[in-house]
Amino acid sequence: MDFSGIIGHKNIIKELINAIEEGRFAHAHILVGEDGIGKSLIARYIALKILGKNRDTQCVDIIEWKMAKNKRSLGVDDIRKLIEEINKKPYEGENKVIIVYEAHNMTVQAQNAFLKTIEEAPEGTYIILLCENLDKILDTIKSRCQIHKLRVLSDSEIMDFIDKKYTHLMDEEKKILIAFSNGVPGRIERFLKDDKFNEIRKETLQILANSSRINKGKMIKYEKFFIENREYWEEILNSMISYVRDLMIYKELGIEKFIINIDKTNEIKELSNMFSFNKLSKLVDIVDETRKRLDKNLNPSLVFDMMLLKIQEV
Structure with a gap:
């Protein structure tokens, strides 16, 4: 074999x-x-x-x-x-x-x-x-x-994976995928093929961008998004944490190459000015607490409502 x-x-x-x-x-x-x-x-x-x-x-x-x-x-x-x-x-x-x-x-x-x-x-x-x-x-x-x-793959191993499976990609596209993969080949496949995955990434970034001004209309919109995608709650929370991680790294170092969500670099740079390290740390705590509640099989609707309210207060 x-x-x-x-x-x-x-x-x-x-x-x-x-x-x-x-x-x-x-x-x-x-x-x-x-x-x-x-x-x-x-x-x-x-x-x-x-x-x-x-x-x-x-x-x-x-x-x-x-x-x-x-x-x-x-x-x-x-x-x-x-x-x-x-x-x-x-x-x-x-x-x-x-x-x-x-x-x-x-x-x-x-x-x-x-x-x-x-x-x-x-x-x-x-x-x-x-x-x-x-x-x-x-x-x-x-x-x-x-x-x-199993450890995450090196950049050279990820490049081998891309070269074998996606030969049509340009060098710049490959660089984006290597950064986004964070050493996990499956993340590349989801990035390229999974529309739901990218919808979740887009929406969670919007929630962070609007976190200080979530009015009643946006609250209803986000509640609907969470309920419709409740079976993807782990992806929602992982996506949110990855953005917060990027914001912390860029805010600390100001270097683009360390951003994982490299296709959202411009948005990350803009948002880094909106958040203090204290606020970003609170967001991590909110996401962790939300994850624990969902792990306990609590009502997703109530849990996400609580998460939105706490994000709004950050």
């Missing part, structure tokens, strides 16, 4: 391949890294390697377990169904690979229900958990898995 199509993470990939080839591949692993860093790509290639496949093809013994789009967590019932699948015998050979997406969204109860299966997986069954936040995984789960942390 050729792993040359994966950009970066060479040491981790080499370690995993060697373990498979030497017959010491553990039955449970956690791949940790940001969304878009390459976790699912590595997991699939490793699964194919375990099953002895020489090319990327559909395989009934690779089970990719994903959270339903209308859900925000993996609960006990989800895990029970997954355990049933795990306990089924392989169809084609002796091995089977289970890839669990967004494992950090498992509830505590679900993780406890999954613990015994992770510890005593059926012979020939390998479990790979894909995780963005290791802190949300119980220590009892982590202690039973081999953990592999």
Whole structure:
């Protein structure tokens, strides 16, 4: 199986391949890294390697377990169904690979229900958990898995990714993408292809720009935007934090090359004059508190209303 199509993470990939080839591949692993860093790509290639496949093809013994789009967590019932699948015998050979997406969204109860299966997986069954936040995984789960942390890619690796996938781009466009990616290839794909992602970026920047003058009309407009996009709340908050980060960096250093949202450089420069460091720090606190409330499954409408009111007071 050729792993040359994966950009970066060479040491981790080499370690995993060697373990498979030497017959010491553990039955449970956690791949940790940001969304878009390459976790699912590595997991699939490793699964194919375990099953002895020489090319990327559909395989009934690779089970990719994903959270339903209308859900925000993996609960006990989800895990029970997954355990049933795990306990089924392989169809084609002796091995089977289970890839669990967004494992950090498992509830505590679900993780406890999954613990015994992770510890005593059926012979020939390998479990790979894909995780963005290791802190949300119980220590009892982590202690039973081999953990592999995927780091952000270097600028040269990101350039390799762009050159392979987007050969039509001009040099200036590539520079923008490298800065915006912040070492995460998936951010480039979303920037180029995901209209919803760019709508969220545009709207969150407007909210910051109007933060000191959010009148009743704008409040209703922003409330509507949040409600219509409540399933994207993580993207909304991440977008807002990335702008605040850029404002802090530019305000401190006055250097454009450190701006992540490089396509919004002019707006960042203008907004940097509107905010003091104290106000920017308060915005970070507001976003963090909003994230905690949404993590607790509180009513998104009420949570975003509260966030808007607090932003207005900054």
